[in-house]
Each structure stands twice: as C-alpha cells, then as structure tokens.
Amino acid sequence: MKLILLGSEGAGHFPRPCCFCAECKKARAKGFERTGPALIETTKGILFDTPEEIALQLNRERIKKVSAVFYTHWHPDHTQGMRIFEHLGHRDAFPERKKGPKKPVIKVFIPKGIMPDFKKYLPPIFYYEKMGWIKIFSPKNKEPLKFGKITVIPVNLKRKDRQRLAYVIMQGKKKVVYMPCSIFEMQFDPLFYNADLVFMETGWIGNTAKARAAAPKTDASHDHISFEENIALAQKLNAKTTILTHMEATQHMTTEKLEKLLLPFKLNIRPAREGMKFNL
Numbered sequence: 049m050k051l052i053l054l055g056s057e058g059a060g061h062f063p064r065p066c067c068f069c070a071e072c073k074k075a076r077a078k079g080f081e082r083t084g085p086a087l088i089e090t091t092k093g094i095l096f097d098t099p100e101e102i103a104l105q106l107n108r109e110r111i112k113k114v115s116a117v118f119y120t121h122w123h124p125d126h127t128q129g130m131r132i133f134e135h136l137g138h139r140d141a142f143p144e145r146k147k148g149p150k151k152p153v154i155k156v157f158i159p160k161g162i163m164p165d166f167k168k169y170l171p172p173i174f175y176y177e178k179m180g181w182i183k184i185f186s187p188k189n190k191e192p193l194k195f196g197k198i199t200v201i202p203v204n205l206k207r208k209d210r211q212r213l214a215y216v217i218m219q220g221k222k223k224v225v226y227m228p229c230s231i232f233e234m235q236f237d238p239l240f241y242n243a244d245l246v247f248m249e250t251g252w253i254g255n256t257a258k259a260r261a262a263a264p265k266t267d268a269s270h271d272h273i274s275f276e277e278n279i280a281l282a283q284k285l286n287a288k289t290t291i292l293t294h295m296e297a298t299q300h301m302t303t304e305k306l307e308k309l310l311l312p313f314k315l316n317i318r319p320a321r322e323g324m325k326f327n328l
C-alpha cells in the first residue's frame with residue numbers, strides 16, 4: 049500500500065489566520081501551511097476524512113483518483129470538505145464522462161456508530177447521495193472491507209459518551225492504524241497492537257492530571273490525549289513507527305517543537321509532515 053498524509057493539522061490551520069506572532073509570521077514568509085487531517089491510500093484511492101482543504105491537498109499531491117472515503121467522526125475539521133463529492137462526482141466536471149457510463153460513484157463509508165451524528169449534523173452528505181455522486185454504506189463495527197489486496201477495518205473506539213472511529217488498513221502482513229483525533233479514554237482493540245505504522249493525534253502540552261482536573265468537561269483536554277499520554281500510548285501499542293499528526297495551531301505546535309519534545313524518548317515516534325509518504 050502507498051499512503052500519503054494529506055494534512056497534519058487538527059481543528060485549526062497553521063499559520064493561524066489573523067495571528068501575527070513570530071511563528072505564524074515565519075510560516076507565512078516560508079509559504080508553509082499545515083492543513084486539515086486526512087490520509088489517502090493512493091493505489092486504490094481510499095481516502096480517510098475530508099477536511100475543508102481536501103481539494104487543495106488532492107491537487108498538491110497530484111492524486112489521480114478517489115474511489116472510497118471513510119469517516120472517523122462528524123466533527124467539522126474532518127468533514128467540511130465533503131463538497132469534494134460534487135467536484136468529483138458531477139458528470140459536467142469531467143467532459144469525457146458524459147459519453148461513458150455514469151460511474152464512478154464514490155463509495156462513502158459512515159460506520160453504524162457514527163451514522164446518527166451524520167444524520168443530525170451533516171444533512172448535505174445525503175443530498176450528494178441523492179444526486180448520484182456518492183453511495184453511502186454503513187458497515188458494522190470491525191466489518192472488514194476489501195479493495196483488491198487492501199482491507200480496511202473500521203474500529204469504534206467505544207468511548208463512553210461519544211462515537212469516534214479508528215481505521216486499521218491491512219495488506220498482506222502489513223498493518224497501519226489511523227486514529228487521528230479524539231482518542232482520550234478509547235477502548236483498546238487487539239487490532240491496534242504491533243502495527244507497522246500508527247498515526248495518532250498529537251497530545252496537548254501540560255500536566256495531564258492537573259490540567260484535566262482543572263478544566264470543565266467541555267474542554268478539549270477531555271476529548272484529546274496529552275503529550276504524556278502520547279508517549280504511554282505509543283509504548284503500549286508498540287508499532288514499528290508512530291507518527292504524531294493532528295497538531296494544534298491553537299498551541300502553535302510545530303514539527304520542530306515536537307522533535308525536541310520527543311528527543312528524550314528512545315521510541316520510534318516522529319512528528320507528521322504535510323504530504324509525508326509511506327510505502328508498505
């Protein structure tokens with residue numbers, strides 16, 4: 049399988065719009081942008097999430113096809129680029145398709161656990177299906193979905209009060225786990241261990257216990273893990289390589305800062321970079 053991390057930002061955008069701190073100014077001067085969270089497997093065109101910059105990301109990486117999209121959860125940072133279905137699915141957008149069959153229709157996978165959230169918060173996605181641009185599937189938890197030699201398994205994180213998904217992507221003996229967001233208090237599935245590659249959210253910086261105890265339940269610290277928890281989780285999951293993605297512009301987190309923070313730990317954990325590529 050061939051993977052490209054299309055976007056490594058969390059819910060923000062780096063540099064932060066309207067912020068003129070030294071780091072944001074430096075990033076702007078270099079033309080550096082960190083965009084919303086998304087991963088794509090390019091041999092089959094399997095995309096995970098559609099952040100609002102998805103059209104730019106697909107262009108930047110010269111992606112030729114998107115045939116399937118899997119969603120991790122309904123939150124806007126993972127879904128607001130869903131109008132990409134209109135770009136890709138509308139026959140008028142591809143003159144050569146006018147003559148041929150109406151395909152391709154993109155398969156969109158919204159697993160059972162998160163379907164109620166999509167019905168409540170994201171009605172436009174059902175309009176796209178009505179227009180014939182996508183076909184929505186709602187697989188059961190851990191139902192394996194085949195794309196040639198690649199298998200994608202949706203795994204519900206089984207959090208107490210909210211529905212969040214991770215995806216396990218397998219080909220032969222290779223295994224990748226994508227858990228980019230909102231993994232605090234997730235339940236551990238045997239599939240998560242000993243992978244070749246794990247992508248996980250970048251934790252917030254601060255004293256884990258103190259910061260969380262002081263914060264109201266609605267605070268991000270009750271939805272996301274801390275950096276200390278990143279380290280513990282990476283040790284527990286024991287992947288060959290762990291990539292910290294979904295960095296937060298609100299904390300002005302950067303690849304360079306993360307590299308320094310990771311230095312004392314003798315683990316194969318690396319910060320994400322926009323457009324990083326993996327051949328497995």
Ligand SMILES: [Zn+2]
Nearest residue numbers: 064067069072
């Ligand atoms: Zn700034």
Ligand SMILES: [Zn+2]
Nearest residue numbers: 058059125229
């Ligand atoms: Zn997120």
